[in-house]
Amino acid sequence: MKISRRDFIPLAGAGLMAGYAGWQGLRSRRNAPLGPSPVAVIKATSYSEDLAQRILRGVRECGLDVRGLNVLLKPNLVEFDPNTSVNTDVSVVAAAYEVFKSLGAAEVLIGEGPGHRRDTYSLVEMARYREISKFDDLFVDLNRDDVTAVEKFADRAEMYFPNTALRADLVVSLAKMKTHHWAGATLSMKNFFGVVPGSVYGWPKNELHHIGIPESIVELNRIFRRSFGIVDGIVGMEGNGPIQGTPKPAGVLVMGSDLPAVDATCCRIMGIDPAKIEYLRMASDGSLGNVEESRIEQRGEKINEVRTNFALIDSFRGLRLT
């Protein structure tokens, strides 16, 4: 059965989606002016700090209400390497779970579809995610979940997505602050690559590369429009990210409901010009979110107080924010 993302929600019984701005709705709003977007930058210099309190503060600063919603937390577990900082730290995932439960979400699940063909449960074990209480009951392997086709994805007639992600009222992109050797930076928007099922498209998710990485990032964020971004920049990755780079402490958590605004803010913190990141430019042109600094309401820390330039590979030297 093929459905649009818009059709899926009532089918799934999620009547709370009255305000849902799906693909068709968003298309009609293309180029419509957006209001300013709040983005919270919260200092956190170590994973041993009280991260739940910091995430709670950021969520409140952004005015997010999750009462009664089915929430899917989507961390970045593209791969695991103990010698660097590839994935969203377990402390951030655990703290986010605690916060969304405490704010009255009806259900909070954790889901990820790693980018490489690995034993998912081995990856979550190595990343210590299984230390989260009752993790196995909360976790959904998005690479191997049941799937449903959604109509239209860039130039493709349809694209299959995991039902758990389609059914969620809110997908929280728990991303890692990293440079990316193809996209420039991988943050809350690029993190949605993990909802594309490897069991359908293979590992890595090469279909997205053929469609185009920027195009795919924007399309995924149009489909999963009800989202919130929390970027783990406590220790990010610089250089040849997203897997082979080196750890880079930035000491921040960045969050907001407008993911292009969240990612543009992260870029500025990393010393990257967001106007030179193609997917952010496309997101801004398509009214998916705000990228211009003047249209982002910065809350918490000021960017110039937390900015720390991330090392860039040679081919991306031109991205440096001046």
Next chain:
Amino acid sequence: MRRSILVPDSYLGVRLDILRRSQNPDGGWSYYTGKQSWLEPTFYGALVLHGDPAADRAWSLIKSWQQADGSWPPTAGAAISGWGTALCLTLAHIRGEIDGTFLKGLAYLLKTAGTESEIWRRALAKFGLVDPGRNLKLKGWPWKQGTSSWVEPTAHTLIALKKAYTLLPAPELTERIHSGQALLLDVRCKDGGWNYGSAWTLGEDQRSYPETTALALLGLQGRPEAASSLDMARHWLQETSSSLARAWITIALRLHGIAVPNTNSPLKGSGSPDLMVVALEALGAPDGNYRLLKTEAAG
């Protein structure tokens, strides 16, 4: 072959019991209990239980999924011509089901090749102006039609075509088998194992992974060049904690004639709720059906 004499608490017996209990009513297996049937775990379940009525039910389901172009989708209703076609051909050969279904699947695999890079990049590579990191003339197989060749689908297709070659030693098969094997050898990493697609990206050597190393070795059965990678596979078997990786490496090493230490505990290695992992562990057990994936050199 029937396995009813196995005691249920043996390494293999425990896994056979899990698989029998988790087979979906339609005859297939899901990756996780209670979900829809998928081609990949159903293939491995059918191999493990080969000769059992459960495997016949699995084959009936898989056969019903074949698409008009001869390919198979990854699951029912997903209208995608996918890499799983190779698995279905291998299973059909093992079962001796050489009929129109098999021939249509074979024709699909022979006409399918990875689409390597963009036209302009291929043109630049032809004139030596860019280094694509691999020989673009070599043809492998993609996960999905219209995308690039990758190690895993190429390895699975080599197994299927080598099996088909024993029945139909046609020049087209020889050519594709040789090209696919050459591709795998071309993208072997410096450490002796395999990454997902290339050994080199953006000027940096890629590291190998245990899963892809094992699968490449399965695709290279019968090729003497594979021997130099067996040490890397042994290394991965000792190093990795991944149940999936250990199962695939065990199968690959056994098929290359390398002794693999038997597990001491009946449940050792178990723990993943992924039924495909359970099936692969059963397949790679000393008394498992891993030999069904044995192939010889072709042509």
